Amino acid sequence: MYLGIDVGGTFTDGVLVSENKIIKTCKIPTSNNSILEAFEKLMDDKPFKRLEKIVISTTLMTNLILERKYDKTGLLLLPGPGISYQDYNFPFQFAIARGSIDFQGRIIEPVDEDEIIENVGQLIRAGCLNIGIISKFSSRNPALELEVEKIVKKQFPHLNIKLGHQVTGNLNFIRRAMGTGLFLATHNTFYNFILDIENSFKQRNINCPVYILKADGGIVPIKFVDKFAVDTILSGPAASCLGAKALLESDASAIVVDIGGTTTDLSLILNSIPLYASRGVRIEDIYTHVRSLAVYSIPIGGDTGIDIDGNNCLILTFQRAGLPACLGGEKPTLTDCLRVLDLTDIGDKDKAYSVLENISILLKKPVTEIANTALNMATDLIIKAIEKVFKIWQEEPAYRIWQLLNPLSIKPNTLICLGGPSGPMGRLLSEKMQIKNVHYPLCSVANAIGAALAIPTYEEKVRINTEKGEISSSWGYFVKMENLQKQKLFPKIAETKALEVFNLFLKENKVYAEPEIYQHEVFNMVRNWQTTGQIHEITLGIKPKILGFIENKECFG
Amino acid sequence: MNKSTGLVFFPAFDWSISPTHPEREERLLYTRDQIMEEGLLDFPNIKEYKAQLALKEDILRTHFCLPAYENVITEAHLIAAGSAIAIGKAWHEKEIFNGFALVRPPGHHALHITYGNRGFCNINNEAILVEFLRKKYEYRKIAIIDTDVHHGDGTQDIFYHDPDVLFVSFHQDGRTLFPGSGFINELGGPNAFGTTLNIPLPPGVGDNSLMYIIDKLILPVLKDFEPEIIINSAGQDNHFTDPLANMNVTAQGYARLTEKLNPDILVLEGGYAVETALPYVNLAIILALAGKDFTGVIEPQLGNKKLIESKDIMKYCETITSKLLSIWEKKKEINLDELFGKEKFYTRKKKIFYDTEYFTEEQEETVRRCTDCGGFIKYISYLKDNRKSPKSLCISIPIYSCPDCQKAGEDLFYSECNKDNFQQIFLQHKPKDLYLSKDDFHGEY
Numbered sequence A: 001m002y003l004g005i006d007v008g009g010t011f012t013d014g015v016l017v018s019e020n021k022i023i024k025t026c027k028i029p030t031s032n033n034s035i036l037e038a039f040e041k042l043m044d045d046k047p048f049k050r051l052e053k054i055v056i057s058t059t060l061m062t063n064l065i066l067e068r069k070y071d072k073t074g075l076l077l078l079p080g081p082g083i084s085y086q087d088y089n090f091p092f093q094f095a096i097a098r099g100s101i102d103f104q105g106r107i108i109e110p111v112d113e114d115e116i117i118e119n120v121g122q123l124i125r126a127g128c129l130n131i132g133i134i135s136k137f138s139s140r141n142p143a144l145e146l147e148v149e150k151i152v153k154k155q156f157p158h159l160n161i162k163l164g165h166q167v168t169g170n171l172n173f174i175r176r177a178m179g180t181g182l183f184l185a186t187h188n189t190f191y192n193f194i195l196d197i198e199n200s201f202k203q204r205n206i207n208c209p210v211y212i213l214k215a216d217g218g219i220v221p222i223k224f225v226d227k228f229a230v231d232t233i234l235s236g237p238a239a240s241c242l243g244a245k246a247l248l249e250s251d252a253s254a255i256v257v258d259i260g261g262t263t264t265d266l267s268l269i270l271n272s273i274p275l276y277a278s279r280g281v282r283i284e285d286i287y288t289h290v291r292s293l294a295v296y297s298i299p300i301g302g303d304t305g306i307d308i309d310g311n312n313c314l315i316l317t318f319q320r321a322g323l324p325a326c327l328g329g330e331k332p333t334l335t336d337c338l339r340v341l342d343l344t345d346i347g348d349k350d351k352a353y354s355v356l357e358n359i360s361i362l363l364k365k366p367v368t369e370i371a372n373t374a375l376n377m378a379t380d381l382i383i384k385a386i387e388k389v390f391k392i393w394q395e396e397p398a399y400r401i402w403q404l405l406n407p408l409s410i411k412p413n414t415l416i417c418l419g420g421p422s423g424p425m426g427r428l429l430s431e432k433m434q435i436k437n438v439h440y441p442l443c444s445v446a447n448a449i450g451a452a453l454a455i456p457t458y459e460e461k462v463r464i465n466t467e468k469g470e471i472s473s474s475w476g477y478f479v480k481m482e483n484l485q486k487q488k489l490f491p492k493i494a495e496t497k498a499l500e501v502f503n504l505f506l507k508e509n510k511v512y513a514e515p516e517i518y519q520h521e522v523f524n525m526v527r528n529w530q531t532t533g534q535i536h537e538i539t540l541g542i543k544p545k546i547l548g549f550i551e552n553k554e555c556f557g
Numbered sequence B: 001m002n003k004s005t006g007l008v009f010f011p012a013f014d015w016s017i018s019p020t021h022p023e024r025e026e027r028l029l030y031t032r033d034q035i036m037e038e039g040l041l042d043f044p045n046i047k048e049y050k051a052q053l054a055l056k057e058d059i060l061r062t063h064f065c066l067p068a069y070e071n072v073i074t075e076a077h078l079i080a081a082g083s084a085i086a087i088g089k090a091w092h093e094k095e096i097f098n099g100f101a102l103v104r105p106p107g108h109h110a111l112h113i114t115y116g117n118r119g120f121c122n123i124n125n126e127a128i129l130v131e132f133l134r135k136k137y138e139y140r141k142i143a144i145i146d147t148d149v150h151h152g153d154g155t156q157d158i159f160y161h162d163p164d165v166l167f168v169s170f171h172q173d174g175r176t177l178f179p180g181s182g183f184i185n186e187l188g189g190p191n192a193f194g195t196t197l198n199i200p201l202p203p204g205v206g207d208n209s210l211m212y213i214i215d216k217l218i219l220p221v222l223k224d225f226e227p228e229i230i231i232n233s234a235g236q237d238n239h240f241t242d243p244l245a246n247m248n249v250t251a252q253g254y255a256r257l258t259e260k261l262n263p264d265i266l267v268l269e270g271g272y273a274v275e276t277a278l279p280y281v282n283l284a285i286i287l288a289l290a291g292k293d294f295t296g297v298i299e300p301q302l303g304n305k306k307l308i309e310s311k312d313i314m315k316y317c318e319t320i321t322s323k324l325l326s327i328w329e330k331k332k333e334i335n336l337d338e339l340f341g342k343e344k345f346y347t348r349k350k351k352i353f354y355d356t357e358y359f360t361e362e363q364e365e366t367v368r369r370c371t372d373c374g375g376f377i378k379y380i381s382y383l384k385d386n387r388k389s390p391k392s393l394c395i396s397i398p399i400y401s402c403p404d405c406q407k408a409g410e411d412l413f414y415s416e417c418n419k420d421n422f423q424q425i426f427l428q429h430k431p432k433d434l435y436l437s438k439d440d441f442h443g444e445y
């Protein structure tokens, strides 16, 4: 039995899955205690020992970042030549120090011990006890970060230190610095949250493994998750997309529309694989290195308000209007429109009618026409956004000839709507788009289903520079290899080496899965018309999959 | 006003002329690393566009591909040209304020007639862009500033008779560097005299002397010409570390040059110091385009050094500047008959060496002299010492040609198609966007 819990902003959803069948679901208001509450509701009197795993998706990290609930953190940056410091925008204090590394990992300028001590001293005086140390190109050579760490530790042994290359080995100095800062600034809160969960499960004698869901739809054992804390941002949309996948045919290509209270998240499943974003997650002006599904959000949801503008035109307000009137709120919302048209039976129809009647009198049009017009406007906006998602996907830059000559042309033929008002909205959208609509009552807890069925997934890069005899990676692994063939490394040998170091990483994190090579590129390094070495860039990982497809979707609930 | 800078980055990581050739997969690898590591693509005012394939008609609008289209064009070339077009479109649509096609392979050595690879180039990306912009959006006056260390002889050839295209190239003197042309007396044909300007420079030119030439010569000429679009053939081989040339320009110099020229569209040309120059020069240029501070982009090889050119070089630059400026200012007073004769048609003969594939083209170029337009141009071309090479007649009617020149060009095409003087005959009819060969001709059209 697998148990999935998705803690959202308003509701916490949970499901219990056994042999590809949903056993039980629950939906409760989110509170400090909702993980345990959901757990108890789902398990009832079932024996704990049949539980194989628990997966939790939480908005904690997203909230910490959005609300800037940071512990005081300082960054010591070694940028070397490049863009101006004026263009840096960190929510943390930072200081610049000498010392630089180039794209090949060559040390261009050494560090200056006195300067480092002085700079860190200043950060400490400003109250920062968490210090991130980030050098440009540290993934190509972490030597300077390590050297600085040594200097700082010797002088200030009580500090919390994190190095950039330990957070991510991907290129992008600014995002790496941001990720290092976020890690340090949220670490305590996140760690305590994990301890709480672990303890409360322990107290109940639950010994099955517990995992946390990441933004890429992969899971990490809770014991190791503090290393990957920042990667748990925006795991909600990933959970929803995986859940949608579990409710579709096993080879489906579909548009996933997740309609919440104030936002609608759009994502794509192409030949049964969720589409990934080409750049790291961005939340407002916080740019991170975190890999995630490609999710496009628009500010429309069931709680979106309806109003009249200065020209007596009906408009959507794009602001939370409070609860829908039919559920006890005061102002008319899209949910009220669905209610008066009997497209949903949630809430009190009379209340919905009476708030819409005010608009109807002012515009001298029947209530049903008002409701239809508002829903039309909303579905038009969602469809426009879906078209935009396609456009973004198709206009994704490509750097190789074969990619341009073989454009992906999968056309999703199915729409699956998740979330509260998903049933009627899905029908309206699919009619307009002339596309197949998939809807089950289970769609309202698809996020929890996605969490329950998630497994580890990775896409990482290994770079081998034969001239320098170095292997580096996107997860921060770096090693010098003495006995590497210099001029030409056979592709098979390079790939074996890459898999070897990647398997090491997986083992460290207790992940047991067969990695695959996704792509392998070789660049001959030529100096003075002589080949002096090769750069192998190998992309490898574990394909995003789920544990199974739900079989009792038609008859459950 | 949209202040975004557009970028098409197409490093063609799966294309090379040969594994150890300067034009190989590795060329833009470290530029990519630097751009990615700096987080440049996260800047809100930098917009990345996807590379695109140019269409066959885009190529035929600009070139005669001999002996046949298929012998000259590969997909890599279509993508480089198409990416320049992609930036051109975005610029025209005002999605961007300026843009940079950071693409390979390069193109400025590809002439009007192209037989294949010459100076690493098969087709001329800038010229294809110019003809696209003129055909699709009706632009007319366009300036191309070639800042590659090699003379942009291909671009010069294509627009030599076009009074609406200003071509300015500075480069290391043709006596010391490929392709061996680009002298001060190459000033354009009889219909476009003065709209080609060449600034040959001695080895050792650095940032200061270059800024002098830009400030005192190129900018005044640009101001006077009043182009609707400025295109920069942005070669980076004037860099002090370039292995193929001998100049002393730095990344800062390239950025300041970009800031001063303020081009609308840049297309990457040469530059083969793949580690020591390209990552830094490209970064500095993009920052300059985006209006960002570029003063922090210092090449590790430069460090604290200052590259100051000799007094002789400064003196040379002052002299050539004043010479060319006076030519530019007096170009309307020149007696063209003295230079080009009194005949209705002006003919010149060229031998064009293809350095990559090692053959020589024999070419005779004839332009109809006209005071209203660029005339029409006919070429007779074949490969020297190659009996299999067909003798081709190529007739080009420029986009803004007058009715008389158009008619004369069309008539020549019909009459020659009825004769047997040439094995191949091509018509490039830009006003009608029609690209025909003898095989398409069946007595009338």
Ligand SMILES: [Zn+2]
Binding pocket: B148, B149, B150, B235, B237, B269, B270, B271
């Ligand atoms: Zn060049």
Ligand SMILES: [Zn+2]
Binding pocket: B370, B371, B372, B373, B374, B375, B376, B401, B402, B403, B404, B405, B406
């Ligand atoms: Zn004419």
